[in-house]
Amino acid sequence: MESGYLLLVEDEPVIQDNNRKILQRRGYKIRLAYTLAETRSIISESPPRAIVLDIQLPDGNGLDFLKELRRTSNIPVLVLTSKGTPQAIIRGLESGGDDYLTKPYDLAVFLTRVEALLRRASILPDVLEIGALRLDPASGRAFIHGMDMVLTQKEYSLLQQFAQHKEKILSAEYLYDKVWGHEMLNDVNSLKALISKLRSKLSGSGHTITASRGEGYYFEIE
Secondary structure, three states: OOOOOOEEEEEEHHHOOOOOHHHHHHHEEEEOOOOHHHHHHHHHHHOOOEEEEEEEEEEHHHHHHHHHOOOOOOOEEEEEEEEEEEEHHHHHHHHHOEEEOOOOOHHHHHHHHHHHHHHHOOOOOOEEOOOOOEEOOOEEEEEEEEEEOOHHHHHHHHHHHHHHHOOOOOHHHHHHHHHHHHHHHOOHHHHHHHHHHHHHHHHOOOOOEEEEEEEEEEEEEE
């Protein structure tokens, strides 16, 4: 299986070829997909470092696929579309896109945006290992003794925060902002419910999430 590649998902051959050439000239390994079916098949073999995703594809809408992807993976995604309205941009980002580029675009700008996306993604380590627990930030999956925990995107994001700040007390407000991407306000019950589900899935890992009254939550060895 090929790893460390960029996946370009685009049904227009000329655009696909131009994007491929400029990235390959910078030394990136590239795989191409022209449909969502091809995209799913390629990702199932080995997750890419990042995805460039067109919205309008022959077998479906790229944003619907992106929502599907975000349930299991944090792979960085640059969304490409001909729709440049504020509403379209907001929808693309809310669906799980990390960045957004409107067609037609300058190839130098395209290259810059892809490389900026990769720099942000590289802040995360390749793998986080804590005892029997292993997190793979590239795929957004976590494992206990090698068995997939089958986490939702929000469960994985929450677990990643605890794994990166083990034994530190993290406030409810901090966790909510990192998982939901905005201020908690009066939605504390959503966080409590998510923590409860994650505690259950952590069974057998040797770790649990403990509440510190009035301060927040921390990750500890059982």
